[in-house]
Amino acid sequence: MGKNIRIEQIERLNLVLNVIRDVGRLLVSEKDKKKLIKGICDILVEKRGYFNAWIGLFDFEQKIELVADSGFESQSDFNSQFDMIREGLKKQEFTRCIQETLNSDKVFAVMDPVKECHDCILAEDYSDRGGLAVQVTHEGVNYGFMVLSIPRNLAMDETEKTLIKEMADDIAACLYRLDIANSNDVHGFLRVQDKMTSLGRVTAGIAHEIRNPLSGIYIYLKALKKIYNHMGDITRVVSIIDKIELASNKIESIIQRVMDFSKPGQPQFVMTDLNHYIDDVTKLTAVTLRKNGIQLIKDFDPDIPECYAEPHLIEQVILNLITNASEAMEEFPGEKRIELSTFRKGDCIVISVRDTGPGIPVSRQSRIFDPFYTTKANSSGIGLSISHRIIIDHGGTLKFSPSRTGGAIFIIEIPFENKKRIR
Ligand SMILES: Nc1ncnc2c1ncn2[C@@H]1O[C@H](COP(=O)(O)OP(=O)(O)O)[C@@H](O)[C@H]1O
Ligand SMILES: [Mg+2]
Known part of the structure; x- marks a missing residue:
């Protein structure tokens, strides 16, 4: 008898491992959220042998955005039993199991659907089954929920619950990554738009x-x-x-x-002599600065090492900083000067852009890197946020610091051993 139980355990473990492997593959390869959740439901039903599985995802307003299911049979009134549930979800009508999961990060188990789930149209047919429901959450953000109809003995099984909880966490982490990837698209778009504005200037x-x-x-x-x-x-x-x-x-x-x-298009990182590209930018800005009565002082350390960078993105950042300095000094009385310098500090290359303008009041300092924050009448307010992002992508930092004489200093630090970090 002991032998039989062991064989059963091994078979079950094998099944679970196969499911983890298949879901894992899907999580790394599928970029489409709808296909992702449908694929996971299918695996859980076909490979793990659950009766059925459904996943609902919220949009950023916590309204149902996507729903996928697997394992429901077709019926005459509706295409499948699940369609009524789906209609309810669209109207934000949540069955008890979903409500329970939304209030707790633990896996919610149903042992006796007929007794426990009065509001669920599935309960009647599931008198001999159990159920599990779980939040799909990553770092405090609730992406949705997953509900499974399973053999009753499994609903009480702690190992099964752990498997489901881990799977829900992995799904949430994957959804988080997909959101980030999508916001990269937006970022790429804004970067191009910012470039065009800079070129116009x-x-x-x-x-x-x-x-x-x-x-x-x-x-x-x-x-x-x-x-x-x-x-x-x-x-x-x-x-x-x-x-x-x-x-x-x-x-x-x-x-x-x-x-x-x-x-x-995609940025091309290469070993770069930053001085060379920064100097190129100053050639482009020279005429505009001269017209505005601004003196540009360059102080480049010729011995700074090369670093791994995308030269045109660095040009974009420097152009943004020079333009901001120039715009800040436009109507500012007194001497108008921009000092652009490069030097080495420890294992970093430092680029600093200092101006003799009005500086930035403390109350605004925390907001200047926010996207679309601007104090100008006809400006986009994306320059500093894009520049900040570009420098972060180089493994570095971009910071504001007030100048002792009242103006603004923007300081870029890029570690020259950044190649490994960026990859
Ligand atoms: N050198 C500077 N001196 C004073 N204020 C600055 C300077 N650079 C940036 N700022 C402030 O930060 C805000 C955001 O800058 P940015 O993101 O480039 O957007 P935009 O230039 O379109 O306003 C500016 O509107 C301005 O208020
Ligand atoms: Mg700007």
């Missing part, structure tokens, strides 16, 4: 950078024409053509840089 700089070599080309062409018309010194022609080539390459590289900067 520096068009004067871009035009200026292109106009310089362009007017060079114009002058060289005139010189060539003169040589041709007046049979001038033919030996100068080659050197003039070389200069035209150089100038047109310069224009090409500026256009390429703008294209790279505004290119949407």
